[in-house]
Amino acid sequence: MNNNQQAHIQSFSEYLQIEKNCSPHTISGYLQDIEHFKSFMKQQTIDVLAAVSYVDVRIYLTELHERGYARKTAARKISTLRSLYRFLLRENIVQINPFTMSSLPKQEKRLPQFLYEQELSQLFEAPDLTTPLGQRDKALLEVLYACGIRVSECVALDVEDIDFAIGTIFVTGKGRKERYVPIGSFAIDAIKEYINGGRSDLLSSAKEPTKALFLNFRGARVTARGVRTILDKIVKDASLHVHISPHVMRHTFATHLLNEGADLRSVQELLGHSNLSSTQIYTHVTGDRLKTIYMNHHPRA
Structure with a gap:
C-alpha cells in the first residue's frame, strides 16, 4: 500500500x-x-x-x-x-463505500452473566478491612456494584469526583461524555473508610502526588488490568466458583435494577448508553424473579 x-x-x-x-x-x-x-x-x-x-x-x-x-x-x-x-x-478519496452493501454477520444472542445477591454478599465480606488494600478492594467492589460504571470509568475516578453531600459521582464515559451517577450509602461508607485510612497509607508510597481515587500498592492510579486482578483475588478469598469481571458487575447492577422494577430508560441513563438497544440485553428475567411473578399474579398459582 x-x-x-x-x-x-x-x-x-x-x-x-x-x-x-x-x-x-x-x-x-x-x-x-x-x-x-x-x-x-x-x-x-x-x-x-x-x-x-x-x-x-x-x-x-x-x-x-x-x-x-x-x-x-x-x-x-x-x-x-x-x-x-x-x-x-x-473526503472524496473513494467514489463508493463497498461495505454499505454487506450485511453484518448475525450475532449470537447471549444473556449477560450476573451475580445473585447471596454471591455478592460473600464478595463484600471477603476483603480484609484491617489492611489498606482490603479497604480499597471493598470500596472498589461497592462502587462497581452501586454505580454500574465501566472499568475505564472506574479507574479514571478522582477523589474530587465523589460528592458525598448529595451522593453522586462524576463519570467521564465513552467519547468523553460526562454524566452524574447516584451512589448508595454502602458505597459511600466504604469510600470514606478507604479515603480516611487505606488510601492515605497507599499514598505514602507514591512517587508523586495524585488525585486518583483507587491506588495500587505503589500509590499510583490502579489500571484496568489491576482491577481485574483485584476482583480475581476477592473471588478466591470468598471461595466462590464464579467468573467475575468489571463487566459482570455492570451486568449485575443493570439486572438487579430492572428486576426490582426500574424502567429501561432510567437504566440506560445510569449506564451511559447512547442507544436503548444496548440496554435491552438486560431485560432478561432471572428464574427466581420469574417464579415470584408467577406465584403472585397467576389466579391458580
Whole structure:
C-alpha cells in the first residue's frame, strides 16, 4: 500500500480522535482491524482502497469465516471498515463505500452473566478491612456494584469526583461524555473508610502526588488490568466458583435494577448508553424473579 493510502488512514485516525472523541483504546482497535484488512488487500493484489469492490468484501467475509473468527469479531471488523470508507467517501478519496452493501454477520444472542445477591454478599465480606488494600478492594467492589460504571470509568475516578453531600459521582464515559451517577450509602461508607485510612497509607508510597481515587500498592492510579486482578483475588478469598469481571458487575447492577422494577430508560441513563438497544440485553428475567411473578399474579398459582 502506497504512502497516499497510509496518509488517508492517518487522517481517519485523526478524525476518530478529534471529531468522534474516541479513546486511544478504541482508535487502536480500529487501526488493528484496518491493518488486518490491508493484509487481505495485499494477498488479493489490491493496491489502493478505492479499488476494493463489493465482491472483495464478500471474499473477505468468507475468509474471516474460514479462519474461524467469531461472529462478533467479524462484525466489528466490517463495522470498522464501513466507518473508514464512510470517511473516505466524505473526503472524496473513494467514489463508493463497498461495505454499505454487506450485511453484518448475525450475532449470537447471549444473556449477560450476573451475580445473585447471596454471591455478592460473600464478595463484600471477603476483603480484609484491617489492611489498606482490603479497604480499597471493598470500596472498589461497592462502587462497581452501586454505580454500574465501566472499568475505564472506574479507574479514571478522582477523589474530587465523589460528592458525598448529595451522593453522586462524576463519570467521564465513552467519547468523553460526562454524566452524574447516584451512589448508595454502602458505597459511600466504604469510600470514606478507604479515603480516611487505606488510601492515605497507599499514598505514602507514591512517587508523586495524585488525585486518583483507587491506588495500587505503589500509590499510583490502579489500571484496568489491576482491577481485574483485584476482583480475581476477592473471588478466591470468598471461595466462590464464579467468573467475575468489571463487566459482570455492570451486568449485575443493570439486572438487579430492572428486576426490582426500574424502567429501561432510567437504566440506560445510569449506564451511559447512547442507544436503548444496548440496554435491552438486560431485560432478561432471572428464574427466581420469574417464579415470584408467577406465584403472585397467576389466579391458580
